[in-house]
Amino acid sequence: MKLPQWFWVVLGLSVFLRLILIPNPGFEADISFWKSWGLATLDLGMTGGIKVTNFNYPTPFAYVLGLVVWIYSLFADPHTFNEFWSNTNTLFLFIAKLLPILADFGIAWLLLVIPGLTRNPRLVGGQASSSNTGSRLGGRDDKTQWLYPVLASVYLLNPIALIDGAWWGQVDSLGVFIFLLAFVTALKNKPFLAGVIFMVAMMTKLQNMIYGPLFFLFLYQTSGYNGLIRGVAGATLAFFGLNIEFLLAKNMTRVVGSLTENYDYFPWMSLNAFNLWWIVAGGKGMEVSDKLLAIGIADAKTVGLVLFSSFYLFSMLQQFFSSVIPGLTRNPRLVGGQASSSNTGSRLSGRDDNTIKAFFESLIIVNAAFFLFQTQSHDRYAFPLTVFLLLLAPFYIKQIKILSVFYLLYTVFYSYNLHTALVMNYPNNGIPGLSTLRHPFFTIATSIALLGLFIVFLVSIARNTKRIVIAVAVATPITILFLSNLPLILKKPxxxxxxxxxxxxxxxxxxxxxxxxxxxxxxxxxxxxxxxxxxxxxxxxxxxxxxxxxxxxxxxxxxxxxxxxxxxxxxxxxxxxxxxxxxxxxxxxxxxxxxxxxxxxxxxxxxxxxxxxxxxxxxxxxxxxxxxxxxxxxxxxx
Known part of the structure; x- marks a missing residue:
């Protein structure tokens, strides 16, 4: 696909904006952690470095931080205390922020590629001809190709992407980029490698763990039972491979600890995530415990977990029913059948695009529910929505104007959430005028707006969802909360x-x-x-x-x-x-x-x-x- 000339202007502007944001100290605590954990890894190795620090990310992430400090050591001595630990150490900020910046451009590239791999022309009114089905992006008469560079541009210029990566210094974009690589690999019918890459994504950003059941269900739907087994085998092998040092040291307990120790680490209603519990806490989510009762004798944390689990169940069921019988919607040559001459060249010929569309919708629902309904939710947890919503756009080409307004509103409200979370901790590192808008009136209003957007999206999905799926998803939290309060209802001790x-x-x-x-x-x-x-x-x-x-x-x-x-x-x-x-x-x-x-x-x-x-x-x-x-x-x- 030939990219329009204006796209190169956008690309240059995206690079420029990120370069001017790099010197900003960002979220100084996170940058300091990167320094501490990376230097300890460089000096003592991964197992030794993690042992002497408060490292609380998945253990393989230490390799990434060790590499960052090693690159820094090529230009300056990380043991020069005052220089290395300065919050305005531009060299370190550049190297550390380069990871999410490169991931941003990787995501933009995938936004150019993935829609072309997933779009079925029958969904947009085109007809696939036998003469051109072999082309990866241009092989179909896909009338949405004009949209792909627009999607990539929207992401690159999105203030959410700018704040989270080049400004804040976090690596959420890196986690999303690797996860999407796993998805593309699954589309190419390489389930073992897809499982490997998914585990790398999870070991980079632990929040990717919540997509695990959806991802492996998608592998089952697109590659059958054997593909699922190969995917799980790849993920398992990658898990032990990435943690080989701990395995050889017979210290896998530390690996498990890195995956579980953050649970209940910050026992608050909300970690500056403008969500349901931020509203309940009256705009003071970081000051109110999530162990306070919410419904009967169920505390806020329990209620949040039940709500999230119910939305997850809804997502799993709606994705499952998008392709009830695995294999019937896939290319017959992948399941032992014979492909006709008209479709053997197409990478995804014969595949039910509804399965892929349902997968993107499920990712959005799960990610949004994780951010909006779980207590202890971080301000950055909704970042993947910035990408997932764009991936869904080609499937709603007839409603693209409505989706554009929806995405714009999401961008406005969530970028305000991210920026406000940053300046709540570091007032001098944000936009001066915007930094003053921290009153609970604004933050609670933003929480209500984000909840409202989720409800709108959920209703639009539910209209095409089987009633049994909706019934089960609604009945589940009601039943669980009723049973948890049964002793109170029956007046039992x-x-x-x-x-x-x-x-x-x-x-x-x-x-x-x-x-x-x-x-x-x-x-x-x-x-x-x-x-x-x-x-x-x-x-x-x-x-x-x-x-x-x-x-x-x-x-x-x-x-x-x-x-x-x-x-x-x-x-x-x-x-x-x-x-x-x-x-x-x-x-x-x-x-x-x-x-x-x-x-x-x-x-x-x-x-x-x-x-x-x-x-x-x-x-x-x-x-x-x-x-x-x-x-x-x-x-x-x-």
């Missing part, structure tokens, strides 16, 4: 272990449910809770000095619990147990020592919204103070 504290601090270890505090050390320390060998199946193991605050919402009339020093503790263990309701002392155990039997508490918590459980060291230090709340139970009102 509720174990406190079903709730999560919105404040939790303790002098040693970490809160452990249904096991004593030392269980955090690993499976060898997993035991039942016990006090003087009186065993309990339910309870919370903590360590003085500790504090746990629970939102119980005024829904209960009594709270009962046994308390004591766990059997695993040493002989000097002693503590005082206290229970507060809305900051009023309701119970104090007095001094409890190691070899005493459990004590029982039965207190009135009627109309109490926040209940606090505290253990103190009894005045003799915290040595051996393994404190247990045993069979803690809330009794519903009414």
């Amino acid at each position: 509720v174990s406190l272990t079903r709730l999560s504290p919105y404040i939790n601090v303790q002098g040693y270890g970490q809160l452990t449910k249904n096991m004593p505090v030392n269980a955090f050390l690993g499976w060898r320390e997993w035991h039942f809770l016990s006090v003087q060998y009186a065993f309990y199946r339910k309870g919370i193991g903590t360590h003085a000095n500790s504090r746990m605050d629970f939102d119980i919402g005024g829904k209960f009339k009594r709270f009962t619990t046994d308390v004591g020093i766990d059997t695993e503790a040493g002989p000097s263990g002693s503590a005082v147990f206290e229970i507060y309701g809305d900051n009023r002392l309701l119970y104090s155990s007095g001094l409890v020592k190691r070899f005493e039997f459990p004590r029982h508490a039965d207190i009135d918590v009627s109309d109490v919204k926040f209940m606090t459980l505290i253990t103190t060291d009894g005045g003799d230090g915290i040595m051996d103070d393994h404190t247990d709340w045993l069979n803690p139970t809330l009794w519903p009102s009414g």
